[in-house]
Amino acid sequence: MSKTGATQVHLFSGWRGHEREPVIGDVYNRGNVSIHFNHAEKLYPDWPTPTCIISDGPYGVSGFPGDNHKAESLAEWYEPHIKAWSQYATPETTLWFWGTEVGWATVHPLLISNAWEYRCCNIWDKGLGHVAGNANTQTLRKFPVVTEVCVHYVKAAVFKVGNQSLTMQDWLRHEWQRTGLPFRLANEACGVLNAATRKYLTADHLWYYPPVDAFVRLAKYANEHGDPAGKPYFSINGKSSISGCQWAKLRAKFTCDVGITNVWREPQVSGSERIQGIRSGMKYKFSSLHGSQKPLKFIDLTIRASTGKGDVVWEPFGGLCPGAVVSHYLNRTYRAAEIIPEFYSAAVERLAMS
Ligand SMILES: C[S@@+](CC[C@H](N)C(=O)[O-])C[C@H]1O[C@@H](n2cnc3c(N)ncnc32)[C@H](O)[C@@H]1O
Numbered sequence: 156m157s158k159t160g161a162t163q164v165h166l167f168s169g170w171r172g173h174e175r176e177p178v179i180g181d182v183y184n185r186g187n188v189s190i191h192f193n194h195a196e197k198l199y200p201d202w203p204t205p206t207c208i209i210s211d212g213p214y215g216v217s218g219f220p221g222d223n224h225k226a227e228s229l230a231e232w233y234e235p236h237i238k239a240w241s242q243y244a245t246p247e248t249t250l251w252f253w254g255t256e257v258g259w260a261t262v263h264p265l266l267i268s269n270a271w272e273y274r275c276c277n278i279w280d281k282g283l284g285h286v287a288g289n290a291n292t293q294t295l296r297k298f299p300v301v302t303e304v305c306v307h308y309v310k311a312a313v314f315k316v317g318n319q320s321l322t323m324q325d326w327l328r329h330e331w332q333r334t335g336l337p338f339r340l341a342n343e344a345c346g347v348l349n350a351a352t353r354k355y356l357t358a359d360h361l362w363y364y365p366p367v368d369a370f371v372r373l374a375k376y377a378n379e380h381g382d383p384a385g386k387p388y389f390s391i392n393g394k395s396s397i398s399g400c401q402w403a404k405l406r407a408k409f410t411c412d413v414g415i416t417n418v419w420r421e422p423q424v425s426g427s428e429r430i431q432g433i434r435s436g437m438k439y440k441f442s443s444l445h446g447s448q449k450p451l452k453f454i455d456l457t458i459r460a461s462t463g464k465g466d467v468v469w470e471p472f473g474g475l476c477p478g479a480v481v482s483h484y485l486n487r488t489y490r491a492a493e494i495i496p497e498f499y500s501a502a503v504e505r506l507a508m509s
Contacts, residue, residue, distance in 0.1 A: 176496050177192040177496050177499050177500060178192070179192060179193055179194075180192070180193060181193075181499075183503040183506065183507075185479075185483060185506055185507065186483065187482075187487075187488040187489065188479050188482050188483045188487075188488075188489040188506060189489065189490050189491070190473060190476050190479055190491045190492075190493065190499065190502050190503055190506060191490070191491065191492045191493075192492075192493060192494070192496070192499045193492050193494070194492065194494055195236065195471030195472065195492035196235055196236060196239060198471075198490070198492055199239040199240075199242075199243055199471075200243075202243070202467075202469060202490040203467045203488060203490070204243060204244075204245060204248075204467060205240075205243060205244060205248050205467050205468070205469040206247055206248060206249070206408070206461065206462045206463075206466035206467050206468065207248065207249045207250075207251070207457070207458060207461040207462045207466065207467075207468050207469070208240055208244070208248065208249070208250045208251070208468075208469045208470075208471070209251045209253070209454065209457065209458075209468065209469070209470045209478050210236070210240075210250065210251065210252045210253060210471060210472065211253040211447065211449060211470070211472050211474065212232075212233065212236070212253075212471070212472035213229060213232055213233075213258075213472075214226075214229075214254055214255050214258050214447070215227070215228065215229045215254075215255065215257070215258045215261070216255060216258075218446050218447055219445065219446045219447055219474075219495075220495055221494070221495070226255065226257045226258045226261045227261065229254075229258050229261045229262050230261055230262050230264075230265045233262050233265060234265060236471060237262075237265055237266060237269050237271075238269060240269075240271075240469075241269040241270055241271070241310070244310040245310065245404070246309075246310055246311065246312035246404065246405045246406055246407065247310075247404050247405075247406070247407055247408065248309070248310040248407060249307065249308070249309050249310075249407045249408070249409070249457075249460075249461035249462075250266075250271055250307075250308040250309070250310070251305050251306070251307060251308075251457045251461070252266065252305070252306045252308060253303060253304070253305050253306075253449070254303065254304055254306070255300075255303060255304070256302070256304055259276075259304050259306050263306075266308055270310060270311065270313065271308040271309070271310060271311075272308060272309050272310070272311040273306070273307075273308055274307040274308060274309055275306070275307045275417050276304050276306050276307075276417065277304065277305045277306065277307060277417045277418075277419055278302050278303075278304055278417060278418050278419065279302055279303045279304070279305060279419045279421065279453065280301060280302055280418055280419065280420045280421075281301045281302065281303075281421070281422055281423050282301060282420065282421075282422050283301065284422050284423070285299075285301040285422065285423055286299040286301060305419075305453065305457065309406070309407040310407070311323065311406075312405045312406065314326035314391070316329060323364065323405065323406075324357075324358070324362045325358075327355060327356055327365070327373075327389075328356050328357075328358060330377065330388050330389050331356055331373070331377065331388075333381070333382070333385045333388060334377045334380070334381025334382055334385060334388055335381060335382040335385075336377070336380060336381055338352045338356055339352060340376070340380070341355065341356050341373060341376075343376070344372050344373050344375070344376030344377070345369050345372050345373065346372070351365075351369065351373070355369060355370075355373065364406055365402075367399040367402050367403050368399070370389070370397070370399065370402045371398075371399045371402070373389065374388060374389035374396040374397065375396075377389060378396060407461060408460075408461055408462060408463060408466075409460055409461060410459070410460055411460055415456070419453060419456075421450050421452060421453070424448045424449070424450050428450070428451060429443055429448065430443070430444045430445065430448060430475050430501055430505060431443060431444060432444035432497060432501055444475065444497060444498070444501055445474050445475050445498055445501075447474065448474065448475050448477070449474075449477050450477075451477050451480060451481060454477040454478050454480075454481045455481045455485075458478065458481050458482065458485060458487060459485065462485075462487055464485070464486045464487070465486065465487070465488065466487055466488070467487070467488045467489070467490070468482050468487045468488070468489045468490075469489075469490050469491070470489070470490070470491040470492075471491070471492050472492070472493070473491035473492055473493035473498070473499075473502055474493060474498050474502070475498060475501055475502050475505060476491045476493065476502035476505065476506065478491060479491055479502060479505070479506045479509075480505060480506060480509045483506065483509055484509070
């Protein structure tokens with residue numbers, strides 16, 4: 156369990172305790188961590204380039220104010236956001252897309268058509284406690300649902316060759332072929348028996364991203380031994396080859412501790428981590444403020460996996476902004492948006508107290 160996962164979050168009553176209700180344009184900053192009271196789509200152009208985007212927006216289950224009523228309308232709702240994420244992301248950016256299974260399935264084709272590359276579907280298994288034996292399966296006519304998904308995408312690098320757009324795998328082959336050298340010499344370039352042609356220059360699904368040292372060796376060899384007329388090889392700007400540092404930035408970061416899988420077993424947020432409050436104008440008793448509050452543990456896991464110190468995290472649909480608490484502890488730059496006053500104010504108070 157990480158430091159943030161163990162954080163004690165104070166219970167408080169939401170926006171009632173604040174001097175005034177927030178107005179659109181308000182922003183709360185704690186160091187490099189900022190929570191905006193605004194529509195995320197208005198803020199993207201001014202936010203720093205994201206290393207990681209945590210999307211936990213509408214689910215299509217009427218789960219919180221403003222949630223869509225049906226999953227079918229989700230793709231249309233998400234479209235402007237996904238287009239903006241694609242515009243501002245780089246090949247270093249990871250997207251964590253939270254949703255229900257069917258909600259995600261509905262939006263997935265849109266993500267793919269906007270150049271997000273699918274990596275993995277992580278499943279939050281909330282366990283039997285989530286239904287607490289209350290599910291009447293004879294009425295529901297299905298097995299009780301105790302899961303949500305957090306789907307992992309990356310913004311794959313695209314290489315322009317003439318008017319063609321190539322994937323990294325195709326571009327590496329294309330560049331080597333341009334040299335006029337046989338593929339087997341890539342092994343000599345990398346100082347390996349056959350791994351370079353088998354892994355880095357293959358056209359099949361067993362392709363691997365060449366690590367920085369392998370890429371640098373391939374580029375150096377190609378430029379020294381390839382057809383002089385085609386130089387420079389492995390270049391984006393047509394003037395020099397991509398350096399090792401530049402190559403490292405052409406894919407998203409990822410680190411994972413041993414023992415973690417794509418099934419995340421954790422009960423619904425409860426106890427001192429669950430933010431309590433009373434919704435304005437409603438006669439609710441003091442209870443859970445936000446219906447879809449995410450465990451800090453998962454936000455911590457995804458931010459650690461996909462970013463390093465100083466990197467930028469976006470949480471466009473902030474809710475209670477768990478990413479703000481985690482980013483504060485992990486020294487990430489963070490930007491969030493939220494449009495419901497109670498949620499914004501509670502998120503601000505949560506960050507201020509963390
Ligand atoms: C599923 S909740 C996020 C819950 C959050 N992950 C948490 O743990 O508290 C989605 C939130 O997005 C907010 N929202 C919806 N549309 C938005 C928009 N265009 N800009 C900013 N926030 C928005 C909603 O008010 C809601 O609180």
